[in-house]
Amino acid sequence: xxxxxxxxxxxxxxxxxxxxxxxxxxxxxxxxxxxxxxxxxxxxxxxxxxxxxxxxxxxxxxxxxxxxxxxxxxxxxxxxxxxxxxxxxxxxxxxxxxxxxxxxxxxxxxxxxxxxxxxxxxxxxxxxxxxxxxxxxxxxxxxxxxxxxxxxxxxxxxxxxxxxxxxxxxxxxxxxxxxxxxxxxxxxxxxxxxxxxxxxxxxxxxxxxxxxxxxxxxxxxxxxxxxxxxxxxxxxxxxxxxxxxxxxxxxxxxxxxxxxxxxxxxxxxxxxxxxxxxxxxxxxxxxxxxxxxxxxxxxxxxxxxxxxxxxxxxxxxxxxxxxxxxxxxxxxxxxxxxxxxxxxxxxxxxxxxxxxxxxxxxxxxxxxxxxxxxxxxxx
Amino acid sequence: xxxxxxxxxxxxxxxxxxxxxxxxxxxxxxxxxxxxxxxxxxxxxxxxxxxxxxxxxxxxxxxxxxxxxxxxxxxxxxxxxxxxxxxxxxxxxxxxxxxxxxxxxxxxxxxxxxxxxxxxxxxxxxxxxxxxxxxxxxxxxxxxxxxxxxxxxxxxxxxxxxxxxxxxxxxxxxxxxxxxxxxxxxxxxxxxxxxxxxxxxxxxxxxxxxxxxxxxxxxxxxxxxxxxxxxxxxxxxxxxxxxxxxxxxxxxxxxxxxxxxxxxxxxxxxxxxxxxxxxxxxxxxxxxxxxxxxxxxxxxxxxxxxxxxxxxxxxxxxxxxxxxxxxxxxxxxxxxxxxxxxxxxxxxxxxxxxxxxxxxxxxxxxxxxxxxxxxxxxxxxxxxxxxxxxxxxxxxxxxxxxxxxxxxxxxxxxxxxxxxxxxxxxxxxxxxxxxxxxxxxxxxxxxxxxxxxxxxxxxxxxxxxxxxxxxxxxxxxxxxxxxxxxxxxxxxxxxxxxxxxxxxxxxxxx
Numbered sequence: 001x002x003x004x005x006x007x008x009x010x011x012x013x014x015x016x017x018x019x020x021x022x023x024x025x026x027x028x029x030x031x032x033x034x035x036x037x038x039x040x041x042x043x044x045x046x047x048x049x050x051x052x053x054x055x056x057x058x059x060x061x062x063x064x065x066x067x068x069x070x071x072x073x074x075x076x077x078x079x080x081x082x083x084x085x086x087x088x089x090x091x092x093x094x095x096x097x098x099x100x101x102x103x104x105x106x107x108x109x110x111x112x113x114x115x116x117x118x119x120x121x122x123x124x125x126x127x128x129x130x131x132x133x134x135x136x137x138x139x140x141x142x143x144x145x146x147x148x149x150x151x152x153x154x155x156x157x158x159x160x161x162x163x164x165x166x167x168x169x170x171x172x173x174x175x176x177x178x179x180x181x182x183x184x185x186x187x188x189x190x191x192x193x194x195x196x197x198x199x200x201x202x203x204x205x206x207x208x209x210x211x212x213x214x215x216x217x218x219x220x221x222x223x224x225x226x227x228x229x230x231x232x233x234x235x236x237x238x239x240x241x242x243x244x245x246x247x248x249x250x251x252x253x254x255x256x257x258x259x260x261x262x263x264x265x266x267x268x269x270x271x272x273x274x275x276x277x278x279x280x281x282x283x284x285x286x287x288x289x290x291x292x293x294x295x296x297x298x299x300x301x302x303x304x305x306x307x308x309x310x311x312x313x314x315x316x317x318x319x320x321x322x323x324x325x326x327x328x329x330x331x332x333x334x335x336x337x338x339x340x341x342x343x344x345x346x347x348x349x350x351x352x353x354x355x356x357x358x359x360x361x362x363x364x365x366x367x368x369x370x371x372x373x374x375x376x377x378x379x
Numbered sequence: 380x381x382x383x384x385x386x387x388x389x390x391x392x393x394x395x396x397x398x399x400x401x402x403x404x405x406x407x408x409x410x411x412x413x414x415x416x417x418x419x420x421x422x423x424x425x426x427x428x429x430x431x432x433x434x435x436x437x438x439x440x441x442x443x444x445x446x447x448x449x450x451x452x453x454x455x456x457x458x459x460x461x462x463x464x465x466x467x468x469x470x471x472x473x474x475x476x477x478x479x480x481x482x483x484x485x486x487x488x489x490x491x492x493x494x495x496x497x498x499x500x501x502x503x504x505x506x507x508x509x510x511x512x513x514x515x516x517x518x519x520x521x522x523x524x525x526x527x528x529x530x531x532x533x534x535x536x537x538x539x540x541x542x543x544x545x546x547x548x549x550x551x552x553x554x555x556x557x558x559x560x561x562x563x564x565x566x567x568x569x570x571x572x573x574x575x576x577x578x579x580x581x582x583x584x585x586x587x588x589x590x591x592x593x594x595x596x597x598x599x600x601x602x603x604x605x606x607x608x609x610x611x612x613x614x615x616x617x618x619x620x621x622x623x624x625x626x627x628x629x630x631x632x633x634x635x636x637x638x639x640x641x642x643x644x645x646x647x648x649x650x651x652x653x654x655x656x657x658x659x660x661x662x663x664x665x666x667x668x669x670x671x672x673x674x675x676x677x678x679x680x681x682x683x684x685x686x687x688x689x690x691x692x693x694x695x696x697x698x699x700x701x702x703x704x705x706x707x708x709x710x711x712x713x714x715x716x717x718x719x720x721x722x723x724x725x726x727x728x729x730x731x732x733x734x735x736x737x738x739x740x741x742x743x744x745x746x747x748x749x750x751x752x753x754x755x756x757x758x759x760x761x762x763x764x765x766x767x768x769x770x771x772x773x774x775x776x777x778x779x780x781x782x783x784x785x786x787x788x789x790x791x792x793x794x795x796x797x798x799x800x801x802x803x804x805x806x807x808x809x810x811x812x813x814x815x816x817x818x819x820x821x822x823x824x825x826x827x828x829x830x831x832x833x834x835x836x837x838x839x840x841x842x843x844x845x846x847x848x849x850x851x852x853x854x855x856x857x858x859x860x861x862x863x864x865x866x867x868x869x870x871x872x873x874x875x876x877x878x879x880x881x882x883x884x885x886x887x888x889x
Contacts, residue, residue, distance in 0.1 A: 227754050231737070231744050238730045244686050245719070245727045246742035247710025 012357060014300055018346060020353050021298075022312075025345035029338040036329045043323050043330065050322025051315035055194055057322070059204020062190075064288075065307075065314030066206075066271045069213040071292025072310050073220050074265035076301035078145075080224055081257040082237035087134060087149025088265040089289025090156030091127040095266030097163060098126030099273045100178050100280040104168075107185035115185050119274060120212065120267065127266015128259040130156060135258035139251035145258070153289070164282050177281040187274050207275030209267075216264060217303035223260070233257050265289060294343040309346075316342065382445030384409040384541055384572040385430070385461075390439035392425055399425040401596045403439070407541075407589075412563055412573040414583040414604070417593030418616055418816035420786060423576050426593070427543055431463045432456040443541075462534025466546040468526050472519040476512050476529050477501065480536050497536065504535050508565050523671070524555035531562065541572045548582060552671045553844060553876035560586040578616075578817075580609045581845070592616055617817045627828045630852040633662035635698075636836035637683070637717075637805045642692030642703070644678045652678040654860035656692070660805065665827065665837040667851030668862075669844060671879055675860040676840045677722055680807050683838070684719040685709040697804060713742055718798035720791075722809030722840065728794040729782050736764035736778035739797050767796035772822070788819025795826060805836045812846060824850060844872055844879075 030040035051061045071088045078085035085091075102119040110118075134148035164176040173179075188208050194201040224230040236243040236253045243250060272284045291313055298312070299305030320335030345352075383406045390403040399422045407413045417423045428434045430441065432450040441448050443459050450456050456463070470479050477497050486493040498514055505511050512521075512528050521529070527547060534542055544563075548556040563573050563586055575587060583590050584604060591601040592615040600615050637660040644653035652675040660666045670676050681687040683694055685707035694701040696715055701707050709719070721727040729738050740749055740760055749763070750756035764778040771792045773785070782790060791811065798806065808827065812820040827850060831837050841847050847854055854866045856878040864878045 222754075226757070228744055228750065229753070231740075231755060234733070235730055235741065238732055239726050241723065241726045242728070242730050242741065245684075245709060245721055246744070247685070247708050247713065 009361075012361060014302070014305060017354060017357060018298060018300075018305075020357070021345045021349065022342065024353075025342045028345070029341045032334070032337060032341070033330065036334065038327050038329050043327065046323045046326050047315070047319030049319075051319035055199040055201030056204050057318055058199060059191070059194060059201045059206040060318040061311065061314040062210055063205045063207075063271070063276065063314070064317040065310040066210045066213045066275075067268050067286075067288040068291050068295045068310035068313050069217060069307055070268035070271070071265050071288045072295030072299060072306040073216055073292075073303065074261045074263075074268075075292045075296035076299070076303075076306055077220060077224070077233075077264060078257060078261040079296060079301045080230075080237045081233045081253055082240070083138070083254065083257060083261070084146050085131070085149055085258065085261045085265070086146055086293065087131060087152050087262065087289070088268075088292045089285055089287070090149070090153035091130045091262040091265040092268045092285045092289050093156045093160050094130040095123040095127035096160075096269035096273055096280050096284055098122035098266070099269050100168060103181045103185035103274060104178060107182040110184050112184055112187050116187050116208075116270075116274065119185075119270060123266040123269050124263035125266075127269070128263040130266075131258045131262030132255075135255045138258070139254040145254075160282060164280070168280065175281070178279045181274070181278045185274060186278060187270075189275075205272075205276035207271070209271040209275045212267065212270065214307070216267060217307055220264070221303045229256070265292070291339075294339075294346065297343075298346040312342075313339070382409075383407055383442070384411075384444065385574075386442040386445070387426070387430070388440040388442065390426065390429060390441075391437045392429060392434060393437055398596050400429070400436070403598050405591055405598060405601070407572060407574060409444075409572050410567060410570050411588040412567050412575060412586055414575045414577065414587035414590040415593060416577060416580065416583055416590060416612060416616060418578065418818075420595075420816075421593040421616075422596040423593050424545065427463070427545060427574070427576060430456065431461060431543065457537050457539070460538060460540035461543065462537060462539025462541070463543045464527065464530040464534060464545065464547060466549060468530055470518045470526060470529060473517060475515050475517055476521075476532075477514045479518060479529055480533050482533075484537060500536060501532065504532055507569060508535070508562060510535075510562060522555075523550045523673070524552070524558065527551070527559065528562075539571070541574065542566065543574045543576070545576045546578070547575070548577065548579065549842070550672055552880045553872060554880050556582070580612055583612065584609060594618055613817060619818075625824045625828060625849045627850075628832070630664045630831065631834075632664040632852070633834060635659045636662045636696070637838065638695040639683065640693045640695075642679070642682065642694065643690045644675070644682045644687060645690055646678060651690075652860050653682065653689075656857075656860075656862050658855055658862060658865075660836040660838050662804070662834045662836050663831060664852040665831050665839055665850050667839045667841065667847040667854045668857055669847045669854055669875055669879060670840075670842070670857035672842045674857045674879075676857050677809065679857070680719070680722070680809050680838065680840055684717065684721075684807055685712045709742065710745065713801070713803075716802075716804035718801055718803035718806045720794050720798050720806070720808040720811060722813070724787075724790055724794060724814070729790055731781070731783035733782055734779050735768075735773075735782050735785065735793060736761045738782050738793055739764040739767055739778070741797065743797070743801060767793075767800055770800070771796040771826075786816065786819075787814040788816045788823075791815050791823065792819065795823060799826065799830060803835065805838070806830055807838045807840075809840045810842065811839070812841070812843065844875060848872070848875070 033040040033043045051057050071092065074088050075085055099119045099122060102122045103115060106115045106118065130152060134145055134152055137143035137148050138145040168178040169176055170179040190206045190208065190210060191201045191204060224234065232248045232253055235246060235248055236250065240250060268288055273280050295306055295309040295313055298309040316339050320338065323330050324332045324335055385407040387403055387405040390400050392400040403426060415423050425434065429436045432453045432455055435451065441450055448459050450459060471482065477494055480501065481493045481497045501514055510528050510532055512525055512532065518526060518529065547559060551559060566573055577583060587604045589601060590604050590607065590612065592599050592612060594616060640657045642653055642656045643651060646652045656679060658666065668676050678687060682689050682703055686709055689703040691704060694703045696717055701712065725731060730741065749760050761778050768776050768778060773789050773792045773796065782793065785793065811823050811827065815823065827837060839847065839850060848868060851868055854868065854870060854875065855862045856864045856875060858879060858881040863881065866875060
């Protein structure tokens with residue numbers, strides 16, 4: 001017997017198991033909240049109210065989700081090729097330079113709907129460029145992509161400090177940030193849309209980049225499951241030997257996949273820079289590159305799952321800020337602990353409940369497991 | 380009558396919804412060699428894993444020497460005098476024979492005493508059973524047959540009275556296998572009990588006293604070996620009558636389709652695996668390459684298929700050169716009419732998590748018939764897969780089922796359908812029936828003969844000598860990277876066996 005455990009049906013694999021993981025994560029998080037002397041139920045209430053209770057909350061939740069969709073997709077695309085791109089953070093930061101340069105150059109000449117597409121292309125190209133060296137090293141020298149992309153995060157961080165302090169900082173300014181962009185780089189907020197839907201939203205950073213994120217998710221689905229390149233990427237991810245057998249160039253796939261992945265991570269830069277702050281600030285990525293790993297894990301590297309997981313983490317970000325504000329005992333760091341628990345249970349302990357779920361399902365409804373008795377004989 | 384050495388009573392074991400063992404009853408008499416045969420997936424390995432403590436039975440009882448025994452771990456199995464020789468050896472490659480034998484039974488913190496005791500014990504076992512091995516040799520320098528002997532010694536050193544051997548001859552030459560049987564008989568004469576798991580009927584007939592047949596998780600029959608026939612056992616295994624011998628007409632060799640000259644190939648460690656190999660394959664003939672696994676056959680066919688680079692030599696496909704030392708590309712070779720059924724079906728020929736229809740285009744996924752420039756036309760792919768499923772009788776017939784859920788035989792049919800339906804001029808086939816049930820073997824062999832009769836050149840590599848002999852029109856024998864002889868299909872197994880062991884070559888050198 002090669003497979004001791006039967007396969008799960010899709011609804012359990014993509015729905016039930018993440019849900020169980022999430023419940024356990026929140027349960028343990030609740031214990032932590034209890035430990036610091038606050039009521040977990042109140043905390044949950046605060047979180048949900050903070051994230052979805054007001055137009056402003058919803059706006060912020062989806063704004064954060066936009067970031068995580070991009071970085072989640074980036075990690076997922078690389079996953080499909082068997083590559084672990086941890087460099088989303090650095091790739092997004094460097095992409096910000098591309099966005100900023102485009103905005104600074106054109107914001108006084110062009111209308112936003114011309115600047116924005118140029119900035120989109122610049123973000124993708126700058127992000128991808130930051131992954132080119134790690135990708136090349138992996139493809140041609142076998143240097144592990146995890147190590148190189150982590151290192152490139154550090155390089156990017158230093159580079160950003162240098163650029164913002166020495167190149168982009170407006171004269172006479174104290175903060176390491178570019179000047180505020182003009183009209184030509186102001187992309188539309190989605191506040192009017194929220195208001196139209198009957199959600200009163202004020203001062204939310206949610207902007208049209210959200211739709212770009214949804215579009216990117218659809219694009220990733222097309223790429224992975226409908227294109228020839230996607231077929232090659234998945235073949236590589238499952239079995240490099242099979243890829244070689246099929247004549248799929250391993251080096252080519254590594255480099256192309258990493259460039260696509262990093263390009264997606266790069267798109268994330270548009271959201272805070274053009275959509276929210278109208279300038280590039282130091283640290284604008286704010287950990288979204290790393291959250292993307294958890295989002296991709298939880299979303300099973302599927303665009304739909306990633307969108308849902310991104311909204312969940314958007315909720316944790318926004319609702320968590322709310323808790324930290326309302327409950328004096330719960331600091332900002334506690335929220336990070338809670339997010340860490342979610343990542344821990346959803347990602348790292350993904351297989352913990354799987355055997356139990358499988359056994360339960362198998363004993364309840366054998367037919368639902370897609371198992372029919374094997375036909376007698378073979379031919 | 381004495382108590383049975385091992386008695387299994389009503390053993391049941393399920394994995395999820397799969398019932399791997401159903402109400403198994405088995406009695407193994409002491410001092411006998413008891414064979415267990417069955418197709419892949421029949422539940423033989425599960426049953427032995429239960430006996431050896433890897434798995435727990437869901438219900439049922441194990442009795443050893445008449446007394447109920449609870450075996451929860453391999454250590455408890457060892458304590459009950461059960462030893463197991465695994466199909467894939469559990470040896471530390473860079474340890475010596477002695478070190479491997481005392482591994483897990485060192486006796487004390489310092490090794491010197493354990494080693495000394497083991498040396499004496501080893502000497503005694505050697506005398507008693509004819510199991511000669513150099514105690515200080517490093518495992519990786521030993522031939523496979525000797526490594527297996529170390530596995531047997533390991534079990535005996537731990538006081539095994541009952542020895543389970545799982546597919547022990549898969550990696551052996553016929554001569555080594557014969558020697559193994561000699562050892563098994565000797566063990567039997569000394570009063571040990573041997574359980575031999577295999578899917579090779581020949582071995583069962585050669586060496587066992589009793590034989591039990593498993594099919595689909597059940598024990599369908601137990602026979603005295605002297606009172607049964609190969610035909611009956613095959614029928615019991617498959618559940619219907621099977622044609623054991625391939626019927627084929629005269630070969631009509633035509634033009635040379637594939638020509639290999641002076642091919643030399645190194646593996647990733649830099650060891651030369653293929654040494655100056657030259658041969659031709661003509662259209663309308665099957666050329667079989669016989670040899671014990673690991674003598675360069677894998678590297679040879681992978682190089683011809685463009686997966687591996689050669690150090691030197693030339694390959695011509697339909698009279699045109701293939702750049703085997705440089706930019707040969709499997710995709711390009713496929714377009715030129717070279718199809719390849721790889722030896723490693725699970726990692727190379729298929730992507731097991733893919734749906735069946737996705738695997739039916741692997742390697743041909745850039746063909747125009749499967750879509751436009753960028754996107755795949757999944758409807759066309761699926762229609763094509765359904766067509767192949769019907770033609771090759773692949774079961775289940777669902778192209779959306781995960782490939783991992785197909786049986787070994789059906790998986791192999793998926794690969795064969797993909798490669799043969801492209802109507803290639805040259806077909807390279809590695810281990811076409813490894814891990815394939817008897818029923819599917821018959822089908823696959825017929826297909827290969829049909830390819831030959833359609834004028835295709837077929838290069839067949841197999842470690843199953845029977846398969847090579849029954850299919851090939853010419854047989855090349857590989858030993859240590861060289862082709863050491865060519866024989867006709869009527870060559871005896873003994874003669875081929877000697878070549879495979881490199882005997883003739885050594886004699887010629889002396």
